[in-house]
Amino acid sequence: MTTPAPIGGQQHQHTAGVDPLGGLRTPADPECDVFLTGTVFLDIVFTGLDSAPVRGTETWARGMGSSPGGVANMATALARLGLRTSLAAAFGDDHYGEYCWDALAHGEGIDLSRSRTVPGWHSPVTVSMAYDGERTMVSHGHEAPPEGSVPACPPRARAAVASLVPDRPEEWVAGAARHGTRIFADVGWDDTGRWDLGALAELERCEAFLPNAEEAMRYTRTDCPRAAARALADRVPLAVVTLGADGAYAVDGATGETAEVPAISVTALDPTGAGDVFVAGFVTGTLAGWPLADRLAFAGLTAALSVQEFGGSLSAPGWVEVSAWWQYVQGSSDQEPAALRRYGFLDALVPPPGRRWPLRRAVPTIGFRRSP
Numbered sequence: 001m002t003t004p005a006p007i008g009g010q011q012h013q014h015t016a017g018v019d020p021l022g023g024l025r026t027p028a029d030p031e032c033d034v035f036l037t038g039t040v041f042l043d044i045v046f047t048g049l050d051s052a053p054v055r056g057t058e059t060w061a062r063g064m065g066s067s068p069g070g071v072a073n074m075a076t077a078l079a080r081l082g083l084r085t086s087l088a089a090a091f092g093d094d095h096y097g098e099y100c101w102d103a104l105a106h107g108e109g110i111d112l113s114r115s116r117t118v119p120g121w122h123s124p125v126t127v128s129m130a131y132d133g134e135r136t137m138v139s140h141g142h143e144a145p146p147e148g149s150v151p152a153c154p155p156r157a158r159a160a161v162a163s164l165v166p167d168r169p170e171e172w173v174a175g176a177a178r179h180g181t182r183i184f185a186d187v188g189w190d191d192t193g194r195w196d197l198g199a200l201a202e203l204e205r206c207e208a209f210l211p212n213a214e215e216a217m218r219y220t221r222t223d224c225p226r227a228a229a230r231a232l233a234d235r236v237p238l239a240v241v242t243l244g245a246d247g248a249y250a251v252d253g254a255t256g257e258t259a260e261v262p263a264i265s266v267t268a269l270d271p272t273g274a275g276d277v278f279v280a281g282f283v284t285g286t287l288a289g290w291p292l293a294d295r296l297a298f299a300g301l302t303a304a305l306s307v308q309e310f311g312g313s314l315s316a317p318g319w320v321e322v323s324a325w326w327q328y329v330q331g332s333s334d335q336e337p338a339a340l341r342r343y344g345f346l347d348a349l350v351p352p353p354g355r356r357w358p359l360r361r362a363v364p365t366i367g368f369r370r371s372p
Helices: 071-080 095-107 171-178 213-220 225-232 274-287 292-306 319-330 337-341 344-348
Strands: 032-037 040-047 063-070 085-088 090-092 116-118 125-131 134-140 157-164 182-187 238-242 248-252 258-261
Touching: 032 071, 032 274, 040 071, 040 090, 040 095, 063 071, 063 095, 071 085, 071 095, 071 157, 071 274, 090 095, 157 171, 157 274, 171 182, 182 274, 213 225, 213 238, 225 238, 225 248, 238 274, 248 292, 258 292, 274 292, 292 319, 292 344
Parallel strands: 032 085, 032 157, 040 125, 090 116, 157 182
Antiparallel strands: 040 063, 125 134, 238 248, 248 258
16 A cells, blocks of 8 residues: 555654555545535533533533534544545634634645635534533534525545435535536435435436334334334445444445444544444445445444544544554453454554554644644
């Protein structure tokens, strides 16, 4: 693998010089590997809570962190895995917006040339409290004005990630698909309660659809996530259903191939952004041409590594973290040899380990001032 030349102008330390698409690049490549758009939040995460806050009382958390959130979770996860990532988003005209822009553009090397700061608009904010492996969130924000909307013509890209919302067409998806961009999509909870696949206007343009088990079963009116994946494979070329603690299951609608990979058992600190990291890992493996089972295993691994840290974008692992984990588990006596063989494909991918596992990645403040 070769070192990528990120469009953001900076090689982030998490990539460790790894370019998963190094052997595939040519002078005729599109300008970015992955394009995505959405809302950037400023995430403030409290950790180390023994239980949910009690009404009428003050609760002190043992840990706290801040980071860009929302669509920034996915963008950061993609960039840290060595993909040239372009993000179109509105940024608030405030200190939070300035911090998020700096963290993404300069800290992660993400291309923000299609993003803009909207005068007089403040950044959306989410406060998240993590406890018992779950989270409770409170958010505030206003929809960005028209000048903060996505560009009418997305850039040429190998892939794009879209978040589908019922009855809300994403016109840019059609344009991207017409130019050969491979569309990967996830979906959120349907607040209407209809759970109608027909309301997801862009689903027919997607190469891969990656809902969680509950979402998949509701959309397909099934009571088994594997049956739901098979039903979804009649609508999209590739259906991937995440199973939480049970891993993930995928069905290739074109070939009939199926794959299932169990989850890695870890101690979860904060699940924020784990789904985004899973999608990023799966997109990486797909663009690199890996077998379906390897893509599932890698996506599940990156998601598992992310929940051991707090904060959605700050917790996203890169090749440094993957390499350190792979070195650690191979020397651990409590690992099943059969389970380790599932990740043997990492031998040809990861760089030599430079730091020992476990690693601490997140910075527990909005940002330290740089020394002069």
